[in-house]
Amino acid sequence: MLKITDLVKEYPNGLRALKGVTLTIADPGVVAVIGPSGAGKSTLIRCINRLVDPTSGRVVLDDMDVTALGRRDLRKARRRMGMIFQEYNLVERLTVMENVLSGRLGYVSFWQAWRRRYPPQDVAAAFDLLDRVGLDGRENTRADALSGGQRQRVGIARALMQRPDLLLVDEPTASLDPKTARQIMRILVELAHELGTPALVNIHDVHLAQSFADRVIGLCDGEVVFDGGPADLTAEALTAIYGEEDWSATIRPADEDDENGENAAVAEAV
Amino acid sequence: MADTRIWRPPALIESPALRHGLTLAVILYLVWSIGGLDIDWGRVSQGLPRAGRMFERMFPPNFERWELLVRGVVESLEMALVSSLVGMIIAVPIGLCAAGNMVPKPVYLAARAIIVVTRTFHEVIWALFFVKIVGFGPLAGVLTLIVASVSFISKMLAEDIENMNMGQVEAVRATGASFPKILLYAVTPQILPRYLGVAIYRLDANIRHSTVVGIVGGGGIGMTLTATFKRYDYDFSLAILLTIIALVFLGEFFSSWVRGRLR
Numbered sequence: 001m002l003k004i005t006d007l008v009k010e011y012p013n014g015l016r017a018l019k020g021v022t023l024t025i026a027d028p029g030v031v032a033v034i035g036p037s038g039a040g041k042s043t044l045i046r047c048i049n050r051l052v053d054p055t056s057g058r059v060v061l062d063d064m065d066v067t068a069l070g071r072r073d074l075r076k077a078r079r080r081m082g083m084i085f086q087e088y089n090l091v092e093r094l095t096v097m098e099n100v101l102s103g104r105l106g107y108v109s110f111w112q113a114w115r116r117r118y119p120p121q122d123v124a125a126a127f128d129l130l131d132r133v134g135l136d137g138r139e140n141t142r143a144d145a146l147s148g149g150q151r152q153r154v155g156i157a158r159a160l161m162q163r164p165d166l167l168l169v170d171e172p173t174a175s176l177d178p179k180t181a182r183q184i185m186r187i188l189v190e191l192a193h194e195l196g197t198p199a200l201v202n203i204h205d206v207h208l209a210q211s212f213a214d215r216v217i218g219l220c221d222g223e224v225v226f227d228g229g230p231a232d233l234t235a236e237a238l239t240a241i242y243g244e245e246d247w248s249a250t251i252r253p254a255d256e257d258d259e260n261g262e263n264a265a266v267a268e269a270v
Numbered sequence: 271m272a273d274t275r276i277w278r279p280p281a282l283i284e285s286p287a288l289r290h291g292l293t294l295a296v297i298l299y300l301v302w303s304i305g306g307l308d309i310d311w312g313r314v315s316q317g318l319p320r321a322g323r324m325f326e327r328m329f330p331p332n333f334e335r336w337e338l339l340v341r342g343v344v345e346s347l348e349m350a351l352v353s354s355l356v357g358m359i360i361a362v363p364i365g366l367c368a369a370g371n372m373v374p375k376p377v378y379l380a381a382r383a384i385i386v387v388t389r390t391f392h393e394v395i396w397a398l399f400f401v402k403i404v405g406f407g408p409l410a411g412v413l414t415l416i417v418a419s420v421s422f423i424s425k426m427l428a429e430d431i432e433n434m435n436m437g438q439v440e441a442v443r444a445t446g447a448s449f450p451k452i453l454l455y456a457v458t459p460q461i462l463p464r465y466l467g468v469a470i471y472r473l474d475a476n477i478r479h480s481t482v483v484g485i486v487g488g489g490g491i492g493m494t495l496t497a498t499f500k501r502y503d504y505d506f507s508l509a510i511l512l513t514i515i516a517l518v519f520l521g522e523f524f525s526s527w528v529r530g531r532l533r
Contacts (some may be wrong), residue, residue: 096457110450113455155441
């Protein structure tokens with residue numbers, strides 16, 4: 001369970017990115033965080049594993065106060081939180097397998113990491129994950145030779161290698177085309193449900209958020225302005241998050257099956 | 271009616287008075303400094319025939335004392351190799367500490383200070399200094415080239431680390447990796463090819479510089495060259511100069527060949 005209380009982040013340039021965010025994630029499932037650019041979505045996610053240090057407030061994962069940890073304990077806490085990035089952030093000159101295994105860096109010794117001698121069960125788990133994300137046979141490809149969608153699959157495998165208690169996902173699809181974006185979201189959501197891992201997903205695309213999330217949090221100007229199910233995301237709610245706009249085309253009828261929707265669109269195009 | 275709108279790019283210095291004033295000041299300074307050079311045309315005219323006689327005595331180049339030549343060349347090459355290798359190793363910690371995105375401010379400033387101080391003085395000055403300390407010979411030359419290599423390679427390394435993709439570092443940090451593991455997994459893969467390229471380039475540079483530091487007593491072929499000038503053995507001097515040219519050519523080819531293969 002993740003409990004965030006009164007989280008504030010003020011950057012050295014005076015920008016208050018978060019102005020007292022309080023939220024609790026108790027159930028496994030996908031929580032989408034939506035909001036305009038600059039609303040503090042990335043800061044929120046980075047404050048949870050303290051890639052960004054919050055100014056005040058508390059982040060508690062299960063019964064561990066992440067905000068109070070020293071360096072060594074913080075590294076241990078980070079092992080429990082897998083992170084997936086918008087620009088994938090794979091180490092480009094390393095192979096797919098090395099990137100996936102880097103999810104175990106927090107568990108192996110420096111010399112094991114140096115010699116790339118990971119425990120056999122980790123290697124087996126890595127092969128399974130590569131299979132699962134559809135990259136079987138690519139383990140020795142260098143990461144810079146992959147397409148965007150393939151890179152994000154590696155990113156997902158790397159995060160899941162940590163066997164995390166929480167997934168932090170920062171704009172996983174913003175650099176991808178619409179079809180690949182849906183595929184990536186589907187893999188992510190399926191795996192999160194399968195493993196029972198709660199996932200906090202920053203996402204720009206309201207449509208994707210509605211289709212894939214179990215819960216949606218709306219962030220505006222550093223504050224939570226919406227918290228509810230994807231069906232509760234009405235025109236009024238979107239206006240509260242993003243400001244005035246004609247939302248009629250954005251809101252999806254709650255009962256529409258998105259797979260059929262996709263196919264219908266393809267059929268129309270043909 | 272014709273369009274009368276015109277556009278000119280804005281001048282570099284906006285105020286016309288300042289702009290024309292600066293131009294005038296530069297011209298005046300040029301005239302004044304040329305006047306102050308005090309060129310003695312008599313000595314220039316005497317020097318020309320002297321140069322002619324010197325070149326006459328240089329031809330044909332004399333390779334009779336080739337053993338001396340070979341010994342000098344081998345010594346220069348050894349100096350270049352040893353100093354590049356040692357410099358390459360010492361430069362790693364200094365370069366890392368001089369990267370502002372990896373270390374705390376005081377460490378950064380200290381490492382930058384080392385680089386600035388070592389870069390301030392030219393190799394020849396370091397060579398003069400080391401010749402005073404350890405005496406004439408290749409040891410002084412090697413020490414000089416080590417100092418020069420360390421400052422050069424560590425500066426390039428620091429710049430590369432500062433320009434690397436921090437996203438990759440962030441991702442590895444997010445797995446719970448410690449600082450040494452981040453260096454190993456996110457920093458090294460990004461900078462290794464460039465680092466090796468710089469080190470190979472420095473080897474090439476050290477071959478050239480090893481001939482210069484020899485002139486002030488740092489050993490190698492440069493030392494042999496000074497001796498021939500002092501004894502007016504100009505034909506042997508030319509032989510040495512030709513050898514140095516060949517040596518630098520080979521170094522250049524080797525270095526660009528290796529760097530072309532590093533990717």
